[in-house]
Amino acid sequence: MTVGGSALLGPVDVRRLAAELDVRPTKKLGQNFVHDPNTVRRIVAAAGLDPADVVLEVGPGLGSLTLALLPACARVLAVEIDPVLAARLPATARERAPDLADRLTVLPADALRVRADQLDGEPTALVANLPYNIAVPVVLHLLAELPSLRTVLVMVQAEVADRMAAGPGGKVYGVPSVKVAWYAQARRVATVPRSVFWPVPNVDSALVLMTRRPTPDADRAAVFAVVDAAFAQRRKTLRAALAGWAGSAARAEEVLTAAGVDPKRRGEQLTVDDFVRIASRA
Incomplete structure (x- = not known):
């Protein structure tokens, strides 16, 4: 053909x-x-x-x-x-x-x-x-x-x-x-x-x-680190899943709250822009 x-x-x-x-x-x-x-x-x-x-x-x-x-x-x-x-x-x-x-x-x-x-x-x-x-x-x-x-x-x-x-x-x-x-x-x-x-x-x-699409105005490596942590234990709440990344569950909750993300949510519920906000508050 x-x-x-x-x-x-x-x-x-x-x-x-x-x-x-x-x-x-x-x-x-x-x-x-x-x-x-x-x-x-x-x-x-x-x-x-x-x-x-x-x-x-x-x-x-x-x-x-x-x-x-x-x-x-x-x-x-x-x-x-x-x-x-x-x-x-x-x-x-x-x-x-x-x-x-x-x-x-x-x-x-x-x-x-x-x-x-x-x-x-x-x-x-x-x-x-x-x-x-x-x-x-x-x-x-x-x-x-x-x-x-x-x-x-x-x-x-x-x-x-x-x-x-x-x-x-x-x-x-x-x-x-x-x-x-x-x-x-x-x-x-x-x-x-x-x-x-x-x-x-x-x-x-x-x-x-x-x-x-336009790349988010953020540090890619920092954002991807949050993404990796959130999905490494995807059945856990973000407060628990991000404890290792943030240093403690309490600190993870502080960061999430500051980013406007409910600490009880899970990674699978977040958009890439949500992850950008979380990384920016670390």
Whole structure:
């Protein structure tokens, strides 16, 4: 299937490329390759890219999503930890999207450690099929490291998607929910069946769309320390859960009261702005 001058990969193409490279998808690297052209088109459409966007793709793998991104933006900066896959990706782009291949830059690196000065340009959007085991740390690291990112559209495990996009009050609302909310407004936009991957994972996936919001005027590390403490013992009241962080339960109650937060509430009931107020009173 061809999209905007880019011939997308199907199931036969994905397996052929894997065989050529002697790549056996590993659980350690969270490798589940998308082999359905319609799925990668849905991902690109959901990202709402502008032709001027510079897209950061994490874990491009064999290039299924990369080929769909190339016609939709100005440039794609692909970060790939597997050196074999990173070396092959430019050739795949030249073979299947010859007129667009010069838009692609590949950086062989670990996305959890990548720095802004390593990238050839300032990405405005992150679009990626993320390995399940590092999805949240990767998103939080890149939002912190790359203030140029205005939009994030990631495909992650459905359960992780729910946690990223959750609002206060629900059972799945927790540390990832609050820390994502520090940077962006997040919402789950689509479910992705497991059948579009090779190998087939044992869970469904989902797309989460995040739109950058103004960062709170507070010390991020201080706020995140409160968040971590509040959810470390999430069944306890904030007075009890924050006792270690504040130095004592009595001191935690003083801080909470000064911040306008009922000490009898629990962390799962608070917004990121509530946590900002608590940290500011410490």
